[in-house]
Amino acid sequence: MLIFRKPPQNIERPQMPADVVIVGGGPSGLACALRLAQLIDQHNAAHPDSLLSKENIYVLEKAREIGQHCLSGAILDPRSMRELLPEFEKEAPLDAPVGKEAVYFLTRKSKFKLPLTPPPLRDHGNHVISLNRFVKWLGSKVEETGVTIFTGFAGDELLLDDNHVIGVRTDDKGIDKQNQPKSNFESGYDLHSKIVILAEGSRGSLAKQLITKFNLAQNVNPQTYSQGIKELWEVPSGRIAPGEVIYTMGWPLTSNEYGGAWIYGGKNNTVSLGFVTALEYADPRLDPQHVLQEFKRHPFVAKMLAGGKMVRYGAKSLPNGGWWSLPPLAGDGWLLIGDSAGFLNSARLKGIHLAIKSGMLAAETAFAALQKDEFSASTLSQFQRSVESSWIKDELWKVRNFHQGFEHGFWRGLFHAGLQQFTNGRGLRNRYSSAPGYKRMQPLVGLPPNGGDEAHLLGPAKGDGQLTFDKLTDLYHSGTKHEEDQPAHLIIHDTNICEQRCIQEFGSPCRNFCPANVYEMLDDPAAPHGKRISLNPSNCVHCKACDIHDPYQIITWVPPEGGGGPNYEGM
């Protein structure tokens, strides 16, 4: 019997007043907090007679420590950081400036180097970083300003007064598997805040509540997502230079799927490599973790990794809908920033710099609102206008149709991308539409039983233990850990659909797209098709793929007890 997390009702909750609550301590949330603190400090220096306080500005972060849930390739475009902290390159942990770069098209056995690196993938002037280390450092800068970061606390629920967001409820701690309070139960706080800024990253759980509640996606393209699977390796010296950047297209994906790989050389002979697979593929048996394993078997990659050791694993979804998928960014009492809104340039495979910039602009709006002491949509929508007149828009506008162009496969996508290059992003029309990726998943009945062209990507990867790994081995290297005695935080609204319909129609794809073996179908003679759904919530790496990609849209990811989750140390 599965028991899902359900907040206890009718209990007395402690209250705490706040000026600004930022939910999520990643690049956008921390940049927002830092910029806001800078603005307040500047104001206070200039106006000693009307001081503003930073005392009640809070950042909530569900990870036990800042940066532990942050995962990316990563390459940092320094543009926004130079605006935030002009001298940051002197003190931030950066692995190496980007040096040599190349883009390859792979076939099963060969590789073809593109004679020119396509402009969006030119990375000179950028830095290879570990996002975990970078964010940890950014967190320390925020703490120096006196802003409080509450680590180990998730935003569980939005507090609403009519249609005005008035705060955030933090997660309840000490609830057992049966949803009963344990002896050390500690109820979540109601943080009553003048402004709530959602910076939860891709497919934020409060952002989802907000977008659903106010129907914010009604006039924009549906958001589409990719799943990034990453491994960090230590390899013998001489294989790849620090700062060397390689992108690949093609193998192991076929021209039906959208995606590609990155390989970045870090310092101390580390290699960050990963594969991004759009959650838009047709075959429900496809497994993105398997795709990465196949990619590593390509001679080009296998040679680079031979004799090396995989040291870390992680997985995370990323929004690639771009400009046309951005929901309204502000309303009564709230702002949306970073990946929660969808600030990611999918042509460049980069979003950190945009997340930071969006956080900074949101801070400027929040600061003006604090000065005015007015927090309704009319004041906060200044953020929307600032984004539209900033370089975020310049950058995203040029690629507004990029991802949608690949809707009908790789080759037609290249045609559109090429055309868009010469028409300032327009292509054949000003706004290409998109469809949610889960709608593209095909029932098993119409698919070749042996997998056809995708056969090598389907089902669980076996792994040889040296170069390739099965999911559980990879998962161990994510460092993920949760309090075991708590209800499941992956809420399946109707498990009958899993056991009666999905198993037959799609073959339970949750087992494939989940990169962490959270979902299992166990033998059960009493179940309609001989199997019942079972969950291993403690394995969860908080990637949100299940919330995004399940074909019936019956899974809701909610935060588990704060402090649990992966540990992306050094990733």
Add this chain to the structure above:
Amino acid sequence: MKILVCMKQVPQKDAPLKLNAGGTWIREDVSYEVNEPDAYALEEALRQKEKNGGEVIVITAGPGRAQQVLREALAKGADRAIHLEDDAFVGFDALNMARALAAVIKAEPFDLIFTGLQSDDYGYAQTGVILAELLGIPHATIVMQIESSGDGIRVKRELEAGYFQFVEMPLPAVLTIQSGINKLRYATLLGIKQAKNKPLRKITLAELQSAVPAGAAGNLQKIERLYVPQKTKNTEFIQGTPAEAARTIVEKLRNEVRVI
């Protein structure tokens, strides 16, 4: 009652460990957490204070990162903290560490001093005992329960095979606390916020010069080599019909394993 809790920051238990180049210790770039029994020691101290009143002070020795342990303790309700701050403390053995702690404690006496039963990294289980010896006060190890009794205390010690020992002790005393003695509390938002304004005193290694003049070089214990356990198990499949396989097993149990 004035209680000191000695806490240590250790590499996180379940995370993959990386060894340093010399293979003598764990690389710095891993995740850290509070040593598990120390968390229980803190919880016990807070409960004693709630019952009997008094003050809870926490102390740690380690690099700047170790301050996290103190911050968490303050957020849970400790009144103030002391940080012996130096990278060198990571390499201290139990005797050296106890000397450093004793130097601080001699300057400010306590009724009770708690340590965890042992650390999750070195696992010496000696620091608390040596500390008591250096301070010239009694100690009890593997403590499962503490009650006041007259002017002193009565503690329950865990022995082996399900046996317990009850000991009456005078104060001051050193107790090493067993994991599981209580249920750990969570830090609250209010606690974390208040912790920011609680006193945290830093003491440098130089200030402890007279207690540990040689630093880590004064250690009596030394780690020669650290390595990940090597798999030595071998699985052998015995072929043949059930009767043949049974014969082979009997032969192996008799001649190789020598159990029958």
